[in-house]
Amino acid sequence: MTQESSTALKTGQMFINFGPQHPSTHGVLRIALTVEGEVVVKADPDVGYLHRGIEKLFEARNYSQGLILTDRLDYVSAMPNNLAYCLAVERLAAVQPPLRAQYLRVMVSELTRIASHLVFFGTFSVDMGAFTPFLYAFREREMILDLFEMLCGGRLLYSYIRVGGVSADCPAGWEEKCGEFITFFKPRLKDYDTLLSFNPIFKDRTANVGRISAAQALSWGLSGPNLRASGPDYDVRKAEPYCVYDKLDFTVPTGKTGSCWDRYYCRMLEMGQSAEIVLQCLDALAGTACLPAGRELPPGEIMAKGVPKILKPPAGQAYAHIEASRGDLGFYAVSDGSPTPYRMHVRGPSFLNVAILQEILAGCKIADVVAVLGSFDIVLGEVDR
């Protein structure tokens, strides 16, 4: 009958746009999903909605002005961006920052890592339907932001690490406040575990979802906690130590299965390690530990001597990469001897991490798309640049 055929359910594939305005994409990412019922058949991440042409903008600014742009790449953890940029430019211009500045740099990078992973912890738990951890994460993050505000005046975009050193020494009482924060923060990690990590509902939702094998992770060029969750323990801080990481004592947590839960838990463990590193740096700043024999950190010596205001590095090229909160962040600078870079390329870890989505989302349930995407902790400012 005609009526019957018109109301009959049709089966077939359906096309869904996930994003770009979906709150769970943490920015403006579009994933073009082809679904068959509940199952994703094909997923195509579509990037570029936040493209600002930052790499080109570098070419119109001198080296000290270019630093301001690096904050705008990964705005959730801006300090490592400053650091990677400064390391590349310092390599280009052969500048050696003083030791005290190096300790400060490491310390703020690790504090940023904690702050950034806290944002991940909060937003990932909201994605998974738990709201309370979000509030706790932002309570702790606020303390770190206060520390940064005291140190350099910025709460989100710092421009603190400069070519040749850092912009300011710590103000009076900063080190004590930092120590207090770490003392407060370390027991909180146990709370997070109770609230979320080992909650069976949360584990059911994330363990065995979006699994990435070690071989897959390596071949797609993942880095950071996303790579380490699958097994390989590649960490730039260990593989190619920069600043003073070779003098510090820390471990690199790895996962086993590469599932969403492993990626999540890797970050939780990393926060604990970062807290240890901050403590060691505090000791070094106070002049008690992990310094080469006979060296002290003179207070106030935070800038390399003789760095001109308008830097003109000799013609050449330099690449420097660091372990940022989201993975292996690199800056490639080419100079032609003028005050502005000839070319500046950014290797953003989020951009490479987002590419693997097309492979692992296929076969997932629709509800797991949010879990997988959230577990990668991408920042679109860095994906699109």
Next chain:
Amino acid sequence: MKNYILFVSEAFWNTLKGLWVTLKVLFLPAITVQYPTEKLVPYPRFRGMLAYDAEACIACGMCVRACPSKCIALAKAMPVPQQELCSSSGQPVSPEGKRVPKIEWYTIDYGRCNFCGLCEEACPTKTKALWHSLDFEAVFSTREEMTRRWKRGDDLWGTARRSADGQFSAVADQIHIQDVPVRK
């Protein structure tokens, strides 16, 4: 079935453990600040709204060159003929009778400003003529208002062009966290 009951009881037990964590927080003092009735005062290095003092500025243009977004523009005061210098009262004259370059007008486009602090660092005057105040409550209701202009005699917050009649006037309705911003 047995597994299901096990899972439910485990989930229930873990929820209780989670509730215990939240219960402990219940008796701690609240960390929420009831903005706008309560306000936090930022730390002294905070990079808030830029304040500018036309009396201290020597119109050297260092800030213009330092700014990565080219948001600052200025014009030096026109040179004054020598004879007028001695007689007129309003012109800035240094003790030796040499004319000090002073500002005619000075504008900052906050629509492009990064609040990065490079201009303040570049300013060579001893008491900075341009500095980041602690004010974090700047609100702009039109695009024109985002460009602030200072002339000699204006206050630290400058004037903005009203779209209605095109006149420059002090910015109304702007709340400031502190009446006198810290000067570094």
